[in-house]
Amino acid sequence: MSTVLVTGATSGLGTWLARRLTADGHTVLVHGRDPAKVKALAADLNTDGFVADLASLADTRRLAGDVAARGRLDVLVNNAAVGFGRPGAPRQLSADGHELRWAVNYLAPVLLTRDLLPVLRASTPARVVNVGSLGQVSIDFDDLGMERGYDGITAYRRSKLALAAFTFDLAEELAGSGVTVTCIHPATFMDTAMVGEYGAAPLSTVDEGGVATLALVTGPEHAATNGEFFDGLSPTRAHPDAYDPGIRRRLRAATTL
Ligand SMILES: NC(=O)c1ccc[n+]([C@@H]2O[C@H](COP(=O)([O-])OP(=O)(O)OC[C@H]3O[C@@H](n4cnc5c(N)ncnc54)[C@H](OP(=O)(O)O)[C@@H]3O)[C@@H](O)[C@H]2O)c1
Numbered sequence: 001m002s003t004v005l006v007t008g009a010t011s012g013l014g015t016w017l018a019r020r021l022t023a024d025g026h027t028v029l030v031h032g033r034d035p036a037k038v039k040a041l042a043a044d045l046n047t048d049g050f051v052a053d054l055a056s057l058a059d060t061r062r063l064a065g066d067v068a069a070r071g072r073l074d075v076l077v078n079n080a081a082v083g084f085g086r087p088g089a090p091r092q093l094s095a096d097g098h099e100l101r102w103a104v105n106y107l108a109p110v111l112l113t114r115d116l117l118p119v120l121r122a123s124t125p126a127r128v129v130n131v132g133s134l135g136q137v138s139i140d141f142d143d144l145g146m147e148r149g150y151d152g153i154t155a156y157r158r159s160k161l162a163l164a165a166f167t168f169d170l171a172e173e174l175a176g177s178g179v180t181v182t183c184i185h186p187a188t189f190m191d192t193a194m195v196g197e198y199g200a201a202p203l204s205t206v207d208e209g210g211v212a213t214l215a216l217v218t219g220p221e222h223a224a225t226n227g228e229f230f231d232g233l234s235p236t237r238a239h240p241d242a243y244d245p246g247i248r249r250r251l252r253a254a255t256t257l
Helices: 012-023 035-045 057-069 100-121 152-174 193-198 206-218 245-254
Strands: 003-006 027-032 049-051 075-078 126-131 179-185 229-231 234-236
Touching: 003 012, 012 027, 012 035, 012 206, 027 035, 035 049, 049 057, 057 100, 075 100, 075 206, 100 126, 100 152, 100 179, 126 152, 126 206, 152 179, 152 245, 179 206
Parallel strands: 003 027, 003 075, 027 049, 075 126, 126 179, 179 229
Antiparallel strands: 229 234
């Protein structure tokens, strides 16, 4: 049985995964930003809860330290994210002054993963599952903070392009190490809080996205799957930029943690 950290376990896909993994006999470390929600979920699942605002690099670093201090970690699921937001909502910044979706959906998972790599390496075979999206657009490196022409959908899609590119970088780094990393678009417009906030009609259930994500988290068929991008249960291609060595180099240089 595995020990699995699920970020953003207090809602939607994260809650689905936390409940299902617990029912399957795994130890789930649940993370959220709302102390009351984390406390209630951790009590319900009889497990450890971790509170951290992923819009703060310091908080993210502390979360990694707290989880690492527990010892074993077999799977890290980077699930927490900020969605499109309400249509027309203004640009928001993180505690560190980064554009909010860039901070929560990209910088935080990179930092959390990097800081947890020693414990993942010590727990091999281990996995990192990045919950991404098929919705990806090119990154404007001259305006990373999106000070010009901001909109929440583009901000979200840039962050998910970056997360996919990070997945492929890390997979190359980790090849042969016993730690694998994958990225998944769980399903399109699942019935969750972020989709409701944007006002879109749901097109799929959390169950559909949950089953697909669960396969990458614990499925024996994915024990060695590394550096692949999935649309639900099917391997697919991410945005071409995520494979481009020059763009990935620029992204690494722009990733200030
Ligand atoms: N829904 C879809 O159709 C869809 C499609 C493609 C990809 N995805 C991806 O699937 C993943 C799960 O999304 P979901 O649909 O389940 O969304 P959700 O129900 O809105 O859940 C998002 C989770 O992230 C947490 N979160 C947000 N901002 C945070 C912050 N600053 N610090 C810490 N935690 C934070 C939320 O905490 P609170 O509970 O406190 O709000 C919540 O637990 C995301 O990565 C999303 O991009 C979703």
